[in-house]
Amino acid sequence: MESLKGKGAVITGASRGIGKAISTALAREGMNLVLAARGRGEINELCAHLMEAYSVRAFPVVCDVSKQADLERLAMEAVSKLGRVDALINNAGVSSQHLFHKQPLEDIQKLMQTNFFGYVMLTRLLINHMVENGGGSIVNVVSGSTLVDPPPKTFIVYSSLKWALRAFTKGLFWEMRDYNIKVTSLLPGVTDTSLTGNLDPATIEPSRLMTTEAIERAVVFALTVPRNVCPLEISVINQQTPWKMPVIPYKQEHPK
Numbered sequence: 001m002e003s004l005k006g007k008g009a010v011i012t013g014a015s016r017g018i019g020k021a022i023s024t025a026l027a028r029e030g031m032n033l034v035l036a037a038r039g040r041g042e043i044n045e046l047c048a049h050l051m052e053a054y055s056v057r058a059f060p061v062v063c064d065v066s067k068q069a070d071l072e073r074l075a076m077e078a079v080s081k082l083g084r085v086d087a088l089i090n091n092a093g094v095s096s097q098h099l100f101h102k103q104p105l106e107d108i109q110k111l112m113q114t115n116f117f118g119y120v121m122l123t124r125l126l127i128n129h130m131v132e133n134g135g136g137s138i139v140n141v142v143s144g145s146t147l148v149d150p151p152p153k154t155f156i157v158y159s160s161l162k163w164a165l166r167a168f169t170k171g172l173f174w175e176m177r178d179y180n181i182k183v184t185s186l187l188p189g190v191t192d193t194s195l196t197g198n199l200d201p202a203t204i205e206p207s208r209l210m211t212t213e214a215i216e217r218a219v220v221f222a223l224t225v226p227r228n229v230c231p232l233e234i235s236v237i238n239q240q241t242p243w244k245m246p247v248i249p250y251k252q253e254h255p256k
């Protein structure tokens with residue numbers, strides 16, 4: 001297993017939920033971090049805590065991943081603070097649960113810009129740095145909802161953008177494998193975070209919610225596999241969810 005100690009990682013959406021858990025797990029492994037989110041207070045606090053607890057370097061960068069100028073600044077700051085970015089964890093995402101014909105127009109824009117544009121653009125802005133350095137790892141936090149076909153009702157924009165992201169990630173693996181760049185889609189099931197906290201309670205069953213523990217371990221796994229291996233897709237799905245039923249457990253009539 002390759003050691004992560006002293007290596008550099010950028011994590012978006014690091015202030016809460018899955019991103020915070022991944023940040024903490026990577027700091028525990030000794031990685032130096034650039035942590036991005038829109039809110040300043042939480043990432044400042046998290047960086048201070050991780051530096052104190054794990055003796056790593058951690059830099060907060062306020063960034064809205066839906067804005068290209070912010071992403072350009074994040075990429076520049078990441079390279080200048082870390083020297084070398086070994087891992088990019090694209091995680092910042094938002095949710096919006098509505099029947100499509102009732103979905104607020106601004107939610108559609110926000111989903112597209114955050115959950116797809118943000119991932120693809122930040123990857124583009126950092127990937128040549130990895131090419132020049134002779135390698136790196138990119139983990140895109142996608143969603144277990146892409147295992148449900150057709151996409152779950154009231155989540156079709158969210159879920160279809162995650163499908164697109166999963167396809168993008170797979171294609172990128174194929175393009176980048178000869179550059180020693182590993183590209184992984186991580187597909188979490190329904191996890192106890194503020195994102196699910198904001199969903200309609202009828203759509204999530206508390207006993208089925210996962211904690212972030214297995215997800216953060218999956219990221220460490222993705223970053224430490226042997227040199228000639230790429231974990232292309234990792235699904236971390238709720239044990240109680242029957243494989244063929246919707247991952248997000250609410251009533252949905254599938255075609256027979």
Ligand SMILES: NC(=O)c1ccc[n+]([C@@H]2O[C@H](COP(=O)([O-])OP(=O)(O)OC[C@H]3O[C@@H](n4cnc5c(N)ncnc54)[C@H](OP(=O)(O)O)[C@@H]3O)[C@@H](O)[C@H]2O)c1
Pocket residue numbers: 012013014015016017018019036037038039040063064065066091092093094114141142143144145187188189190191192193194195196
């Ligand atoms: N929770 C689940 O069940 C679940 C399941 C499958 C996939 N996922 C995916 O996992 C990822 C993380 O979700 P989560 O559940 O941890 O959500 P969360 O608890 O709501 O946290 C979202 C994080 O993203 C940041 N963020 C949101 N919009 C942003 C923007 N425009 N620019 C920069 N940062 C932004 C938030 O910080 P600020 O508000 O300060 O910006 C926060 O740090 C998302 O991509 C989500 O789709 C979650």
